[in-house]
Amino acid sequence: MPTGVAIRDVRGQLFDAAERVLLRDGPSALTSRAVTTEAGCAKGVLHRHFTDFDAFLAELVLDRIARIDDQAAALHKSAGTGTIAHNITQALLDLFESVAVAIVSLVTSRDGLRAQLREVRPAGVPILTDAATAIASYLTAERELGRIIADADVDTLAPTLVGAAHMLFADRQGIPPGAGDVRKVVTAVIAGVEQKPLR
Structure with missing residues (x-):
């Protein structure tokens, strides 16, 4: 140019x-x-x-994290509608079919980038932590609506769901999992906490 x-x-x-x-x-x-x-x-x-390339990459990661906020709002709004398994499956597909897996790989591969991000986000792996927070918020809303059991540990369920989904998508060169693969994992993780509807 x-x-x-x-x-x-x-x-x-x-x-x-x-x-x-x-x-x-x-x-x-x-x-x-x-x-x-x-x-x-x-x-x-x-x-x-940008002051240097790691500063550029940190801003890139933070910009892409901001997109999760919109997804989190949509997921939270879906509480009480459809099935819990469908809502979580769709949220995980939306997340991991985007640039999220590549961003996680980028963050874990660059020490300078992690150091920059720690200044503004001291805990967790960006993207994965944000997704777990969004799912925990959604599960809390479902618990308040009585669709999952009152003592469901949403703070353990959420990162379990995100971690399991991340494992499915982690191979960037392989064939990405389909909705059925993700739904199978979600269904297995939440099986013990879904409230059975009254007949």
């Missing part, structure tokens, strides 16, 4: 380019040069907007 030509929404374009590189080539291929080449801009553009 010629010098002096304004780029609209530079951050958004760089984030989208990074996501494409990450999904296509994996975390090891994600470099500042790969991102700017993918975005079609000079390498200096990235460094004008």
Whole structure:
């Protein structure tokens, strides 16, 4: 791109380019040069907007985490409707069919990125922790509605569901699991806590 030509929404374009590189080539291929080449801009553009590449990656992760908030709100709103297994299955599919698995791999593979993220998020693995929080909130709402048992340990169930689903999706090169595979895991995890409807 010629010098002096304004780029609209530079951050958004760089984030989208990074996501494409990450999904296509994996975390090891994600470099500042790969991102700017993918975005079609000079390498200096990235460094004008971010202090270093790990700062850029941290902002990318935080931007993608913000998207989970919308998914979390939709999941919470679904409490009391449909089946619990369907609602959780759909939430996990929405999460893991996105860039989430690649983001988790990126975070675990880069010490500098983890250090940057710890400054603003001291606990847990980004994306996975956020998903577990969203599912725990949903399960709490279902417990309050009487659709799961009163003593259900939602703070254990939620990360169990997220961890099990993550294992299904973790192989980026393999065939991704279908809805039936995810539903089978969800059904097994929540089997002991669903309240049987009164006849």
